[in-house]
Amino acid sequence: MTKNHRLNSISAGTEAIFHVIIGLFSIGCIIPFIFVIIISFSAESSIREIGYSFLPKAWSAATYTYAVQRLPQIWRSYFNSVLITVVGTVLSTLMCALYSYALFRPDFKFRGFFNFLSFFTMIFGGGLVPTYVICTQILGLRENYAALIVPLLVSPFNIIIMRTFFKSSVPLELVEAATIDGSGEYSTFFRVVLPIAKPGLATIALLNSLAYWNDWYLSLLYIRQNKILQPLQALLMELQNNVEYLNRMSASLGSSAIQEAMRAPTQTLRMVLVVLIVVPIACAYPFFQRYIVAGLTIGSVKG
Amino acid sequence: MKKIIALALALIMVFALVGTQAYADKSDAVTLKIWFHGSNVAPDSSKKVLDELNVYLQDKIGAKLEVIWGTWGDFDQAVVTALAGGDDVDMVFTCNWSADEYNRYARDGYWVKLDDMLPEYAPDLLALIPEGIWECAKTNGYDGMGIYAIPALKDTATQNCWDVNGTLLAALGYDVDEVCAKGLDYYSDEFEEMLQKAKDYMAAQGENDFYPLCVEPMVLERLVNVSSIVTGDLGGGNVLSYYYDKDHPANDIGSVIVNKFGTPEFEAYAKRTYELAQKGFISPSIQNVGTSNDYRTACQNSGAYLISTQSYAYGCEIDFSNARGIDVRMVPASAPYMDATSGQGAMMAISAVSKNPEKALEFLNLLNTDPYVMTTLNYGLEGFTFEKNEDGTISFIEEGRSTYSPWRNGMGNVRILPPTADEGLTYWDDFAAYYNSAEALPYGAFIFDSSVVETEGAAIANIFAEYAFNLCSGATDPEAVLPEFLQKLEAAGMSDFVAAANDQLAAFLG
Numbered sequence: 001m002t003k004n005h006r007l008n009s010i011s012a013g014t015e016a017i018f019h020v021i022i023g024l025f026s027i028g029c030i031i032p033f034i035f036v037i038i039i040s041f042s043a044e045s046s047i048r049e050i051g052y053s054f055l056p057k058a059w060s061a062a063t064y065t066y067a068v069q070r071l072p073q074i075w076r077s078y079f080n081s082v083l084i085t086v087v088g089t090v091l092s093t094l095m096c097a098l099y100s101y102a103l104f105r106p107d108f109k110f111r112g113f114f115n116f117l118s119f120f121t122m123i124f125g126g127g128l129v130p131t132y133v134i135c136t137q138i139l140g141l142r143e144n145y146a147a148l149i150v151p152l153l154v155s156p157f158n159i160i161i162m163r164t165f166f167k168s169s170v171p172l173e174l175v176e177a178a179t180i181d182g183s184g185e186y187s188t189f190f191r192v193v194l195p196i197a198k199p200g201l202a203t204i205a206l207l208n209s210l211a212y213w214n215d216w217y218l219s220l221l222y223i224r225q226n227k228i229l230q231p232l233q234a235l236l237m238e239l240q241n242n243v244e245y246l247n248r249m250s251a252s253l254g255s256s257a258i259q260e261a262m263r264a265p266t267q268t269l270r271m272v273l274v275v276l277i278v279v280p281i282a283c284a285y286p287f288f289q290r291y292i293v294a295g296l297t298i299g300s301v302k303g
Numbered sequence: 304m305k306k307i308i309a310l311a312l313a314l315i316m317v318f319a320l321v322g323t324q325a326y327a328d329k330s331d332a333v334t335l336k337i338w339f340h341g342s343n344v345a346p347d348s349s350k351k352v353l354d355e356l357n358v359y360l361q362d363k364i365g366a367k368l369e370v371i372w373g374t375w376g377d378f379d380q381a382v383v384t385a386l387a388g389g390d391d392v393d394m395v396f397t398c399n400w401s402a403d404e405y406n407r408y409a410r411d412g413y414w415v416k417l418d419d420m421l422p423e424y425a426p427d428l429l430a431l432i433p434e435g436i437w438e439c440a441k442t443n444g445y446d447g448m449g450i451y452a453i454p455a456l457k458d459t460a461t462q463n464c465w466d467v468n469g470t471l472l473a474a475l476g477y478d479v480d481e482v483c484a485k486g487l488d489y490y491s492d493e494f495e496e497m498l499q500k501a502k503d504y505m506a507a508q509g510e511n512d513f514y515p516l517c518v519e520p521m522v523l524e525r526l527v528n529v530s531s532i533v534t535g536d537l538g539g540g541n542v543l544s545y546y547y548d549k550d551h552p553a554n555d556i557g558s559v560i561v562n563k564f565g566t567p568e569f570e571a572y573a574k575r576t577y578e579l580a581q582k583g584f585i586s587p588s589i590q591n592v593g594t595s596n597d598y599r600t601a602c603q604n605s606g607a608y609l610i611s612t613q614s615y616a617y618g619c620e621i622d623f624s625n626a627r628g629i630d631v632r633m634v635p636a637s638a639p640y641m642d643a644t645s646g647q648g649a650m651m652a653i654s655a656v657s658k659n660p661e662k663a664l665e666f667l668n669l670l671n672t673d674p675y676v677m678t679t680l681n682y683g684l685e686g687f688t689f690e691k692n693e694d695g696t697i698s699f700i701e702e703g704r705s706t707y708s709p710w711r712n713g714m715g716n717v718r719i720l721p722p723t724a725d726e727g728l729t730y731w732d733d734f735a736a737y738y739n740s741a742e743a744l745p746y747g748a749f750i751f752d753s754s755v756v757e758t759e760g761a762a763i764a765n766i767f768a769e770y771a772f773n774l775c776s777g778a779t780d781p782e783a784v785l786p787e788f789l790q791k792l793e794a795a796g797m798s799d800f801v802a803a804a805n806d807q808l809a810a811f812l813g
Contacts, residue, residue: 132387133388137388226346227346242376244376245379
């Protein structure tokens with residue numbers, strides 16, 4: 001054992017306990033997902049016989065083959081999800097940064113008003129039906145990609161995070177210095193302020209991309225006829241809801257429900273979809289992680 | 304730099320706001336939008352079928368059809384929002400069990416009253432649907448008593464059956480035909496003996512987790528006690544019973560609506576079910592409201608049951624036998640009957656915001672009477688989803704059919720469809736004969752408007768959720784719990800609720 005103790009280090013025993021606790025927590029987080037992967041590779045006959053199990057009686061990748069070959073909508077939905085997430089994240093992050101930058105600048109005259117404007121919508125919503133009417137009848141947000149992107153563009157919560165971030169990490173003197181050096185507003189914003197605010201931007205971008213990737217509700221409301229535009233989450237939600245609904249309604253639907261339920265996708269197919277949904281977004285995490293840690297610890301004294 | 308950014312932002316906004324107006328109509332023909340329930344239709348297949356159908360429709364009634372293929376999962380939520388938001392949908396699926404509940408939405412003025420329009424725009428339909436079914440479709444709506452939606456001529460009767468696993472029964476040494484012909488008596492010793500034998504038989508095979516009685520508790524109660532659902536009962540469950548004559552539902556045995564849980568029949572049922580559950584015939588998963596449906600469906604599909612419950616649909620035993628890989632027998636517990644549900648199980652309403660209600664009705668008339676329109680919309684196109692056989696039946700082409708299978712019964716008059724090869728040539732004649740033979744209950748198409756006792760209803764619903772399922776599934780001992788349950792119901796205003804139903808019934812029967 002080397003006696004190379006760092007300052008403020010904790011004893012080996014305590015550290016071990018922490019490791020065990022955190023280790024258990026991580027296992028608790030990851031086991032359900034591993035379980036889903038196992039189910040998605042289980043043979044349908046095994047599920048019928050012994051239910052979900054970590055050790056199915058028989059393995060099979062047939063559902064993946066089926067999903068890939070027979071359901072063209074899965075690939076379209078994949079494309080939609082990626083497109084919506086990328087475009088949505090870029091636009092919403094840009095809008096959030098622009099909005100909160102204006103709120104951050106003390107020389108902006110209507111700061112209080114715009115602050116209130118965003119804050120107010122965080123507490124009071126218009127309700128589902130008025131929102132729906134405005135989106136479909138006034139803004140034309142139906143049966144198009146815009147309907148899946150625009151409603152989530154501005155998030156007051158993110159604006160507040162971003163404004164606070166600007167306040168704590170961007171010194172006003174820097175903005176003044178840039179102005180004195182002859183930099184215009186846009187140039188100051190894009191070339192001076194944003195590079196400093198990268199960790200904050202990354203946090204917002206991650207939150208936004210998660211929101212877009214996981215959204216299915218907008219599709220439920222606004223995509224009805226042109227279902228080619230359905231994102232992956234909406235597709236999964238629909239399959240899942242179908243099965244639940246038929247179960248719930250079986251008393252009133254009678255045998256019709258059972259006949260319909262027999263046509264519903266198998267349990268493995270639903271799990272396959274879950275895997276297909278989770279994998280890409282899980283891959284996005286490492287890219288953001290570097291910044292997120294910085295973003296979350298910002299404000300503390302750096303050594 | 305500034306200008307480019309400004310331009311880019313402006314373009315983005317324009318793109319976002321204008322969107323793609325691809326759905327704007329360019330031709331002169333009226334476009335009708337219809338919203339179906341429970342569909343499984345891929346966008347490409349939908350386009351393929353509708354393109355062909357629309358040529359025919361334009362020629363016939365000068366209208367084009369656009370379909371929103373609602374699915375089981377999204378229909379309820381989406382349709383309610385769309386109706387409240389005043390979407391331009393002309394025809395909407397409705398019934399007495401979905402979220403856009405027919406009677407309530409008729410009362411609130413969402414549907415067009417059709418009585419005066421029917422003779423002019425849908426004469427064939429008026430003649431086609433039997434008077435009894437039209438009666439069932441009548442409700443006290445926004446513009447007074449009348450018909451607010453077109454009922455589908457489908458499985459228009461209700462019959463509660465025992466669903467018996469014939470394969471297992473034969474393995475137990477029973478003569479399946481004889482047992483099924485004799486019928487089952489829930490209270491008899493033979494019934495219990497049968498369950499015990501099945502449990503022992505499976506245990507001998509090392510299957511200790513086998514529960515022979517795999518039922519839907521609320522259905523089992525109605526089946527055993529020979530009572531019907533009172534349309535308009537509590538939203539979340541049924542607290543009212545209407546007893547009818549087992550063999551001749553039309554016989555009047557005293558038209559009265561009662562508190563489901565307050566009768567001697569219910570007490571006997573609850574005791575018997577508790578007794579059977581104690582002996583290990585009913586799975587704890589069946590008794591848990593959260594897992595009950597999933598578990599039952601899984602057991603039925605894998606044939607891991609002896610006796611189950613089923614609300615019968617003509618010919619369903621053949622479908623079930625094929626799907627489950629066992630010999631499924633349906634043993635009637637009572638004769639088929641008609642009530643308000645017969646007409647309200649699946650309906651097509653014309654939305655009050657429709658700009659062309661007359662055209663919409665013309666279309667519904669055509670859909671229900673023209674075999675080509677019904678077949679195309681329901682089954683798809685010849686050569687794509689099905690093929691015609693020489694004997695007049697059809698066979699599905701699995702590849703096409705799997706991307707185009709709407710809910711058959713949700714569309715309208717299914718009796719004009721061609722029979723499939725599995726069903727056999729005489730299927731629809733037999734189907735019609737079976738349903739036409741059903742007798743109407745003495746209280747006819749009565750619908751209880753429970754909005755007058757809304758407060759009591761809400762209180763009752765809470766208590767119902769606490770006790771009813773456990774009692775019906777034999778999870779709790781009725782000796783201990785039933786009196787307490789009844790007392791709480793009484794305190795919540797159950798007598799007023801029942802009295803309101805009976806007052807309305809008396810007024811309805813005149």
